[in-house]
Amino acid sequence: MKIKLLSVFVLLSSVSMAQISILNADMPQANDNLRYSTTASTFDYTSTGANYTWDFSSIKVQNQDVQKYFSPLQTPYLLQFLSNASYGIPQSNQGLGPIGGVASNVYMFYKTSSAAQIIVGRGATIQSLPLGIVYAPKDTVFKYPLTFGSTYSGSFSGEQSLATLGTLKQAGTRSTTVDGWGKITTPYGTFDCIRVKSIVDETDSIIFNGFGIPLPNSKIEYTWLAKTEKYPIMEVVVNSLTSAVTSIKYKDIYRPEAYVNNANFSANKVGGKIGDTITLSNKSFGIPKTFNWTITPGTYVFAAGSSATSENPKVIFTATGKYSVKLSLTYEGAADDTLRTDYITISEPVVAKFACSNVMPAINETVYFTDSSTGNPTSWKWAITPTTGVIYLSGNIAQNIQVQFTQKGNYSVQLTATNASGNNIVKKDNYIQVWPTSIKPVEPVALAKFFPNPAKNFVSVELSQSGIAELTIYNILGQTVLHKTLENTSQNQINTEDLPRGMYVIEIKQNKQKLSERLILE
Template sequence: MRIITLLLCSMTAVFYGQATYTSANFASVGDSFYITTPEPSALQLDYTVTGAGIAWDYSALVPQTQELIAWSNPNDSGYKTVWCFLNGFFFNCNSQFNANFNLANTATDGLVLQGFGLTNVVNHLNKTNAALQNKMIGAQVTLNGTTVPFVVSYTDPDDLYQFPMNFGDTATQPFAINANLSSFGFPVQIQSTGQRTNLVEGWGTLVTPFGSFANVLKLKSTLVQTTTITVDGTPQTTTTTTVSYQWFDPAHKIPVLEASGNLVNNQWVPTTVRFMDIQRCLTPQAAFAYVPVQPDFNPTNNGVTVNFVNLSSNYMASSWDFGDNTPLSTLENPSHTFVCPGLQEVTLTVTNTFCEPDQVNTFTIPVFVSDSQNAFTTSVTVTDTQLSADRTLTGTTYQWLDCDNNNAPIPNATGQVFTPTADGNYAVQLSTNGCVAVSDCYPFAALGNTGFTQGNSRLVPNPTTGVFSITGAASAQIQKIVVWDLLGKPVANSTDISHLAAGWYMVQWETDEGVFHQKIIKQ
């Protein structure tokens, strides 16, 4: 009788010790959880121990960073319209979309891939009584300062979990996804295929810094993935095997502990450890990235839009200073339009208001906005009669300056074109979008009353390789010749300029009829 009693007790313990985890236990729309990543020492622990009735104790994990993950309605992700359009669902978009997706979460706020930027990357999933499938990824693609929505559907969904989970269950499912970005101007194609094998390999109790769990299942998820990235027609293929150990408690809607890593020479090497947690006062760490990584001013748009990705941890509030005297932004992942080229010091300040007192951290990155089209040029074209600023951007204002008078503004000289009334050196102050710049000083030799009517006189040949001559009426009885460079310095006093560097020069000559000027180009 005693043996029978012990056997019954043992069978009862086994029966009640093994949990069952169903789709109803898993997260739904509106759920959110704090996930903590412990200090790197966590990677030294053994997460492979498994079997029946195991007591896993990871209470020694030391929290380091924390994030809030949320599960949302895929209708709110911003990618429904694009998905329906690409699949031809013009009149039944809502019904088709809702039939395919009922859950979404953010995969990453942003990343840079093959030189272009992806932001707001969102997984679109479908949870049923039998499985949780990842079926589509939506992202914002940034190219040349322009951001557009982009979706990639799995041709074979990735079955993340099978339901219900019971000890000993195993399942292997293939997956495939293919993204061709050529239509967006990126000569990039990404193809990924593989299979995921899920094995519920253990059950028992678990302890983490969050608490004790008396009834958990341990899932081993093995992902074998072959990815081919083709850039400009050149493919590069890699195959990786990732193993993730996850502990599930039916009382909680996500894994209460997860340790992931890669198989390297048949040896599992952990790379990340995360556990479900309470909100904690942890030191904030500010960090961010931005796309495009090489922003370039676009004259058509009169600026360039840069998307900033907040990579900070342990924070509840953000403040962005874009370094261009524009108002601060408190958005988590803002977009900002820079209207001037040049270097801007962008600073992110994050605050953990859960702490008492608040804890603050800042991070600064210099963002350089190029001007490949030279829209903000400060060059000036000088003719025989006037100076003309080359910048033509809409809204530009001009103020001509007298370089020989400490750059004093010249009254009423506020047009793009300026006609001096006296010899001298002149510059122009340009203001576009509130960005002010001053050109170099340009020499100008003002013409006398006869100078503007020098008739048929010409410098020939022009351009010249060295020696030129003066033809026409004004060439009679030349008394003096002076050749000036761009800085207003006399560099020659004859018609032979073969010793001068290539460029353009101003030739001045005196005759009985007056003083004359013409531009000549030395090749």
């Protein structure tokens, strides 16, 4: 009796840990919808062997989605793959490098049969044209039946001309081994399984103007398969060049916590002016079924044919203010949303303006520069040239600044004022004239009138008192450039045609009184 019981126990043990064989019936078919989770947990995915136990029960779900297997009739690529593919799986969009643009609506197409699961090519939409890369030879992913010790290898390649843009080409080899069997445990459950290791050495090339630009895409795929489960119980993909894990997926049940923080988006800019077009871009995890954008307040319109339900809408804002943006998503059996309060700021265009306390200061005198810009700027940057002899007492990025000039000469002043809509620059050339203290202009008295000012080839001087007057014109360095004795109280015309254009001081001395004024020749 004991011997019989022992025999039954040994038989049950061997059955519970029996090797399995994976067939086409155990794998996905067209129109299947299979839920999977992803994880960022770290664990030993390389160890394997016969009658091995893989315990991944402690991994934590990060995100979740549903993998759909579309009939070629449900894709834009039925002309290329209707007769030679069983289903297509959506892939991420891909950049086109030097060709420019993006390959969107990307699908990987598979042919399944009792003999094998084969990748027959890829489809992508480029410049609104649905294109297909049909492999010849094709990429054999799984050769049935899959049993412990099975090995096979092969090559694949395909290319698609883009007319004047160039050519897309994909080529590589795959070497596959079923290197383990046993039991695997994940948050989804415990299963008898086999472990399949595939080494894929692939190069995607963009051939442009006769030159090939290789894009290495080599990887190692570790896949745990169980009977009738269709989707891998666990799948780990590793970049062959960097040894970095690029994805971890495992079959799972619906877990609401996996959809928290799935919704994500960005804008091409978060500030602008009325009339600017701002693009909102979906950056969410997985493949949402629907999108719904809510923007408050409602002073905006959608542009370029987009709407509140577009994945990447374009928006024109029609009033100034701060706008909050919310993206709501639905997935297969789940939903998520994210709100960014006061995310976009629309402002009036800024117009830079300023004034100063004294445009003709003496050396080392403090000059106060005051911002008077419109459009509510939020940042300022002052620049005074030449920089030699300029001391910013309060820095050069405050709204209002204080400056001392330690050398005489002409100085230009520039202010850059910025708000959310952009910036504006105003520059006043030769705005500041720093004079030696000994000839700093004094307050004018009623000795004479000078006109016109600014002047060109002459300036008229009208004396208010009788008697001889001495007229002197000084340059910026305090040097006398013209001197003349005046006797008429009526207009005296002074020829300035030969003087260089610029800033001067004109001075009248009469009856022990003196009048100095700035004179501009242009």
